[in-house]
Amino acid sequence: MEQRMKAYAIAYLRNVRMGAGIVEYLERIDETLAPYDGHFIVHGAKPAQIEGEWEGAPIVIEFPDYDHLRDWYESPDYREILPLRTENSDGVVIFVEGVDRTHKATDVLV
Template sequence: MSAYVIGLIDVHDPEGYPTYSQQVPATLEPYGGQFLVRGGQPEALEGEAPGRVVVIAFPSAEQARAWYESEGYKRIRPLRQQMATGQLVLVRGVDTPS
């Protein structure tokens, strides 16, 4: 079953943030991860919108978790944590009939 990592991110260092964000795609490849949403200017329909919303699709929750815990992502994760705050959540997708 597919799974998604959803990030609600507030960037505090917009000049430095690309140092992190440009390295993420290479860490996703081995785990089948693909960006579905990657950007700023979200529109709040209820509550307050974060500065950025990120949605990454994975073939399974196990692969999503393996990516998050991988050496490649562990190496760059502190960059995000230094330049931004927010939440990352892992959610499972819905099985749809074929």
């Protein structure tokens, strides 16, 4: 049986304009995550800048697998609130599948 890897929605938000739109987004996002077993694992913490330049807020949401992640992002409930974030912040969002605990750096060479 193929093991399904956890998947992550990772956002790097900048210029977040705190106001009614962002507040509503924050008040509603958890209810959109619940049916897809998504939950925040990084959210709201100020990062310790070690290398390079970082001017924003890191956000990581974990899902059981890529299908749950994609289905959440494309769900009508999330699509309804998405403009509340995109119209009130600048940023980049990526989806990435995780690796298991046995993964070694050299695994990407094969």
